[in-house]
Amino acid sequence: MSAIDVPVGISWTKLLAVVVLATVLGGVGAGFVSTDIFDATTQPSPAPLGGDSASEVAGITVTATDPSNVRNEAGDAGVVAGALGGRLDLERDVSRVGFVVRSRLPNGTWVVVDRASVESIQSGTDAIDLATVVGGPNTTYLDHTQSDGFDVATPGSTARRDGAVAVTAHLYADGQRVATVTDTDGYAFVVDRPAGRTVGGPNENTVTASGDGASSSNDQSETRSDSTRSAGGGAGGSETENGAEANRTTALFGAQDVLPGSRGTSTAQLSNPRDESVTATFAVGGAVDDENGLTEPEATVDDTATQGELSDHLAVRIAITRESGGRSYLVGSTDGYVSLADAVETTRSLELDPNETVSVVVEWRVDAAVGNEIQSDRTTLSVHCTFEPSTTLLAAIA
Structure with missing residues (x-):
């Protein structure tokens, strides 16, 4: 967010086109925690008002879209960003509106991330679009130093993170503040940290639809990609055989260039990896999208040029199959699929014999009615597995 706090006089009808904004130098930037308007350790609340009640002067609505899911070897949440928008509706003329944007840190305190002001505003016409003043399609909610508390410490695990953004508007008339209004919107995203040992990957396990999904036919095309690499027995990664990391493995699956109506x-x-029976706990990690470029048909319907949409339209079922032919469902069932978003963090535990190998099978499908917004997009999904000494064996030893 890079507003410029240079107050200018403008007509209401030209507000959205010519409003000049600026960052207020005092109290902006990483680490500035403010107690103005509300206690920085609590949920934002309006300041005491003078004159009219807030509802008689203005109303504010804030929207903060969810950031993209994150996956990296360090489990680093990095820069947390999304589309910040909303509107301020005025019920009376005001001489100035001062905006303050705050974001909730992982520890629950609030930090000021932007300020801006707009001058000479008249009521009775369109609302102020917050996206043109203090927001927009790629607004930073938290920078990489502020998001440290969202990081994932344990390799081979996933965590859902929740945050919030608040916008406060101070309204002034004749040099006096006449009202303060605040609204808050929450967001959520997933931070996924693969184990040191992985199998598969976005390219190795990519499944692409081979049929003409864009035709008027609703016929579904199906393709299959089998990764014959296995993780276990000390293969791959840099972990020591007896180290804790040797008990964790992450399988990665990918889908790209998917057409409506396809499946794979x-x-x-x-x-x-152990010479003894273990309890293997499988957990569905995060789905990470990659826009992977915009095709011309996609660009006309996709307003997020840096964020893919494929995972929003994938339905999946995930099974664990044994060499003997036995099958257990981690997600979905023989008769049903679930949305990929609902699959995240689902877990299931199985007892495995020494050196036993199982297959994790991810089946996906896309509805034939999905539009061009998924063209060229790619999604990768992780399934983490932790191997621990069998609970049955431990009970017998005890």
Whole structure:
């Protein structure tokens, strides 16, 4: 957010086109926690008002879209960003509106991330679009130093993170503040940290639709990609055989260039890395999208040039199959699929024999009615597995 706080006189009808904004130098930037308007350790609340009640002067609505999910070896949340928008509706003329944007830190306190002001505003016409003043399609909610508390410490695990953004508007008339209004919107995203040992990947396990999904026919095309690499027995990664990391493995699955009405299957093999029976706990990690460029048909319907939409339209079921032919569902069932978003953090535990290998099978499908916004997009999904000494064995030893 890079507003410029240079107050200018403008007519209301030209507000959105010519409003000049600026960052207030005092109290803006990383680490500035403000107690103005509300206690920085609590939920934002309006300041005491003078004159009219807030509802008689203005109303504010704030929208903050969810940031993209994140996956990296360090489990670093990085810059947390999304589209910040909303509107301020005025019920009376005001001489100035001062905006303050705050974001909630992982520890629950609030930090000021932007300020801006707009001069000479008349009521009775269009509302002030917050996206043109203090927001927009790629607004930074938290920078990489502020988001440290969202990081994931344990390799081979996933965490859902929740935050919030608040916009406060101070309204002035004749040099006096006549009202203060505040609204807050929450957001959520997933931080995914693969284990040091991985199998599969966005390219190795990519499944692409081969049929003409854009035709008027609703016929579905199906393709299959099988990863024959197995993780276990000390293969891959830099972990020591007896280290904690040796008990964790992440399988990665990918889908790209998917057409409406298509479906596919990806498979990865995971092996018990221990010479004893173990309890293997499988957990669905985060789905990470990649816009992977914009095709011309996609660009006309996709207003997020840096964020893919494929995962929003994928339905999946995930099964764990044994060499003996047994099958257990981690997500979905024989008769049903679930949305990929609902699959995240689902877990299931199985007992595995020494050196036993199982296959994780991800089946996906896309509805034929999905539009061009998924063209060229790519999605990768992780399934984490933790191998621990069998609870049955531990009970027998005890």
